[in-house]
Amino acid sequence: MFLKSLYLKNFKRFDELKIDFPDDITVVIGPNEKGKSTLVSAIIAGLFYDPKKRNREIEVLRSWQSPDKFYEIKMEFEANGENCVLLKDFERKKIFFENQATGEKSDDFQEITEKFRQIGGYRNAKLFESTSCVRQEQIASVAVEKKELGRALEDLIGGGFGSRGFGEIIQRLEKAVADLNRGRGESGWRIAKNPGLIKSLEDKIGKNAETRLAAEEALKKVQDAWLNFWRLEGDFEKISKDIELSKKELENIRTYTSLRKEMADAKVKLEEISGDLREIEGLRKKISQLDAYLEKLEPYRAVDYNEFLNVLHSIKVREERLEELRERREILRSQGKKTKEFINPLLIYLMLPLTAAGALGFFFSPWFFFAWILEGILLLWFAFSHRTLKRLTDAELQNQIVGLEKELTEIKKQLANKFEAYNVESFEELEEAKQYLAQFEKEKHLLESKIEGILRNQTAETLKAKQHELAGRLLVDEAKIERIQLTREPENRDVIALENRLENSAKEKEKLQKEMIETKAVISQTRVSEDDIFNLEAQMGQLERKLQKAFEKEKVYKLTAEVLSQAKKETEKDSRGVLEKYMREFLAEITDGRYRQISITDDWLLKVFSPEKGEEILPDGQLSQGTIDQFYLVARFAFLKLLFPQARPLIILDDPFQSFDKKRRQKTKKILKELSREFQILLLTHSDDYNDWGTVKKL
Amino acid sequence: MTSWIFRLTKLLKGNAPNLIRTVNIKGFSDPELAVIPDELEEELQDKFFILRINDVSHPKIELIEEKNYPPETVIGRFIRLMKERIGAAATEEEKRIAEEALRIGVAELEGKEVIE
Numbered sequence: 001m002f003l004k005s006l007y008l009k010n011f012k013r014f015d016e017l018k019i020d021f022p023d024d025i026t027v028v029i030g031p032n033e034k035g036k037s038t039l040v041s042a043i044i045a046g047l048f049y050d051p052k053k054r055n056r057e058i059e060v061l062r063s064w065q066s067p068d069k070f071y072e073i074k075m076e077f078e079a080n081g082e083n084c085v086l087l088k089d090f091e092r093k094k095i096f097f098e099n100q101a102t103g104e105k106s107d108d109f110q111e112i113t114e115k116f117r118q119i120g121g122y123r124n125a126k127l128f129e130s131t132s133c134v135r136q137e138q139i140a141s142v143a144v145e146k147k148e149l150g151r152a153l154e155d156l157i158g159g160g161f162g163s164r165g166f167g168e169i170i171q172r173l174e175k176a177v178a179d180l181n182r183g184r185g186e187s188g189w190r191i192a193k194n195p196g197l198i199k200s201l202e203d204k205i206g207k208n209a210e211t212r213l214a215a216e217e218a219l220k221k222v223q224d225a226w227l228n229f230w231r232l233e234g235d236f237e238k239i240s241k242d243i244e245l246s247k248k249e250l251e252n253i254r255t256y257t258s259l260r261k262e263m264a265d266a267k268v269k270l271e272e273i274s275g276d277l278r279e280i281e282g283l284r285k286k287i288s289q290l291d292a293y294l295e296k297l298e299p300y301r302a303v304d305y306n307e308f309l310n311v312l313h314s315i316k317v318r319e320e321r322l323e324e325l326r327e328r329r330e331i332l333r334s335q336g337k338k339t340k341e342f343i344n345p346l347l348i349y350l351m352l353p354l355t356a357a358g359a360l361g362f363f364f365s366p367w368f369f370f371a372w373i374l375e376g377i378l379l380l381w382f383a384f385s386h387r388t389l390k391r392l393t394d395a396e397l398q399n400q401i402v403g404l405e406k407e408l409t410e411i412k413k414q415l416a417n418k419f420e421a422y423n424v425e426s427f428e429e430l431e432e433a434k435q436y437l438a439q440f441e442k443e444k445h446l447l448e449s450k451i452e453g454i455l456r457n458q459t460a461e462t463l464k465a466k467q468h469e470l471a472g473r474l475l476v477d478e479a480k481i482e483r484i485q486l487t488r489e490p491e492n493r494d495v496i497a498l499e500n501r502l503e504n505s506a507k508e509k510e511k512l513q514k515e516m517i518e519t520k521a522v523i524s525q526t527r528v529s530e531d532d533i534f535n536l537e538a539q540m541g542q543l544e545r546k547l548q549k550a551f552e553k554e555k556v557y558k559l560t561a562e563v564l565s566q567a568k569k570e571t572e573k574d575s576r577g578v579l580e581k582y583m584r585e586f587l588a589e590i591t592d593g594r595y596r597q598i599s600i601t602d603d604w605l606l607k608v609f610s611p612e613k614g615e616e617i618l619p620d621g622q623l624s625q626g627t628i629d630q631f632y633l634v635a636r637f638a639f640l641k642l643l644f645p646q647a648r649p650l651i652i653l654d655d656p657f658q659s660f661d662k663k664r665r666q667k668t669k670k671i672l673k674e675l676s677r678e679f680q681i682l683l684l685t686h687s688d689d690y691n692d693w694g695t696v697k698k699l
Numbered sequence: 700m701t702s703w704i705f706r707l708t709k710l711l712k713g714n715a716p717n718l719i720r721t722v723n724i725k726g727f728s729d730p731e732l733a734v735i736p737d738e739l740e741e742e743l744q745d746k747f748f749i750l751r752i753n754d755v756s757h758p759k760i761e762l763i764e765e766k767n768y769p770p771e772t773v774i775g776r777f778i779r780l781m782k783e784r785i786g787a788a789a790t791e792e793e794k795r796i797a798e799e800a801l802r803i804g805v806a807e808l809e810g811k812e813v814i815e
Contacts, residue, residue, distance in 0.1 A: 166808075560807075563780050
């Protein structure tokens, strides 16, 4: 397949242009900025661009004269002796293909592209540019930059898409893998300052795990502390309730005991009061009896006992006088006398004390002798007055007796009347009544004193009120006791047991409270929450995902390097033979017959057999740069042949031989002439030096 | 200004003549919409003090077609080998790794610096 003609309309600088191409070499000559490169762009656009699309590559090719308009490209090809036409109208966004021999037509871009790929090997613009377009700078990079030929060839089979060599890519992949793993397996002083992503992530994961473990432990501690706190709180509440119950129980017992005691005291008091009241009642009854007696004896109160005594005394005196008189009368009568004389008893009564007093003068004082003087005077007075002797007669005695008897009878009668008035028969009875009165009064007084003693400045009503109050209180206390509801009668040991229990419970409660405070302190000091763990887990998840991605990246890089190496090896194996064949074909021409054997090593080193040295040598150091450039040019053709084994591929040489001298150009011309048997060559140049290289087309 | 440049220019919002900006174009790219960083930098150089555009985008797997890459080239061979690996992957992870390796390899061979 070769390009027969190219028609352009409104394409960059060209309003309209048509060029016909032979199947061998076409030399397009034009000064700089006259459209040589535009021609290359037109061929690329014609072969590869979709007129229905609008992108930078398409847009930059618009007409300079009418920038609002798009362009039209028409290409004619010959493939296997059949004439084909390809028309791309970018203005109308139309494409059309026709095989004029077979009549096959298509307006589908994909279908047409696939057809060109099959018959011409044209795959995409990039590949075409990198393989079919040989620019001056590419030759120059080998020539001027002293780029190794092997490296240039390596780039060529790499696909020629970029400026980066295969080795560089492998190195970068290996470096990326090494960077990822930097610092792994190192420890102590060998720890890398800038660890790789994997090491860094592993460290972070380890640290996160440690932090999370610590946080989990802390959280566990807090949770345990909370559990402990709640248990303590439960115990605290329980023991508080227990204390309350014990206190209540103790209080009940104490109340019960106190009530019992109060009741006992009240009962005793009540008994006392009741006893007192009963006693008072009894006493009052006795007093009433006494009052009744006293009422009866009341008349005896006014009795003048002295009067009675005087009467009785006068009766007795009279009776004694009467008796005396009767005795005297009896004596007188027994003596038979009528009269009787006898010393005056008064004289005797006076003399005897005076005699005794005068006798004291001998012992104490002479003054007592005056008693004898007085006695003497009295004796004298008695004697002179005839009072020394007395005279008693019977009649007188009789008269005196009768008189006395009358008097006595009268007095006794009066006395009897008086006794009758008091309803007694004798003074003894009266006296007895008097004694009873006194006794009863005394008894009454005693009883009243007793009552007073019992009442103790109170009244019986007060006592009764107290009795009533005590009875009421007893009832109330009884009701209180009933409400207390003890299972059994409390004993002192119960109180002691309860008090001990309370004391122990209080200590336990205090201990629990202390433990609760300590536990709360532990909880408040630990500032870890489930959110922290969750965040750490989330971070861990992110880190693990990142680590997984990093490992994946490592695997990706390793796999990329591995497959790239494999691809390179296989490609080299396949291409090396073709390249060697082409190079060998032109080796003698290029080296003026100096070398005839050439081979490419596994390292893409070109080795030639030196007949002088009798061994293979590396040409880079041995061959001139011009020779190497020509090798490169041949290699480019060889590679194209490799890509398009059946077709007649188009190769565009964009003025690549500017730096060649005349001799080398002649060699190159020969080589191109040879190559033009298999390739369609389009040589773009500004120089007229190439006029005889092929069919010339001037711009 | 063309429409796709306009779109990219919008992405570069906040432009200022005294601004130094680096733009990394990431993700999966369509070769049809391929960005040429040097040309774009040149296009937008007046809008920034310094503008650096790095195309580190990966081609979409489905757009990496063997037919566009001759098997005689390393890239063509690489694509075919990788696609074989992808087809033979026993697990999703293997497949994912192989696909990523394919993208990276192609991008690198096409001159992009996508290895981090």
